[in-house]
Amino acid sequence: MLTKLEKAEQKWGGSNKLVDQWLHHRRTLLIQYFKIAGLAPYTMPAKSLPKADAVKQFCAQLVDYVSEGHFEVYDQVVTECEKFGESSKERAQTLLPQISETTDAALDFNDKYTEADNDDVLMDLDADLSKLAQAMETRFAFEDELLEQLHEHHSKAS
Structure with a gap:
């Protein structure tokens, strides 16, 4: 996911302040994800769960990112x-429901981990992070397609 983000930043970075901010927030979200998942380069000690506060902080970033979009x-x-015309608008509008489908996974994850009153819920974290990663990757692909739609037409207009 980080490699795809770097490509997105190279391709669309600097073209729009809002897009730059959004991609920066995606990077922050992914780094936090890698930290709580214990993925390289943010590996945790063997058989260690992240702190509940770190998971809740990630949940806040996740909801902020989804809301910002x-x-x-x-x-x-x-x-x-x-x-840039009706076809460009239609393509962008067809992507929005596809992106929205991934929102439920993010909100379900958030609800489960921010409302938890004990650390027992963390035992499900690996499986839930895996499901969330799939939804996030799908979401990022659709978001990138939306940005490509915009970029493609801006490039032709320039």
């Missing part, structure tokens, strides 16, 4: 795509 970025990108 839904309430700030997507509408602006669709609006920009509208300037």
Whole structure:
């Protein structure tokens, strides 16, 4: 996921302040994910669970990232795509429901781990992180496709 993010940053970075901010927030989210998942280069001591506070902090970042997309970025990108014709607008609008499907996985993860009143819930963390990673990867691919739609038409207009 980080490799794909780096490619996205190289391709679209610097083209729009909001996009730069969004990609930066994606990077922050992924780093926190790697930390709580104990993935390289953020490996934890063997057989160690992350602290519940770290998981809750990740949940807050996850919800912030999802919200930022839904309430700030997507509408602006669709609006920009509208300037390039109906087909561009339609393609952008077809991506939004596909992105939204991944939101439930993020919100379910958040609900489970922010409302937990003891550390026993952390025993499910590996399996839940794996499911979440699949949803995040799908979401990022659709988001990148949305950015590509915008970038493709901006490049033609330049």
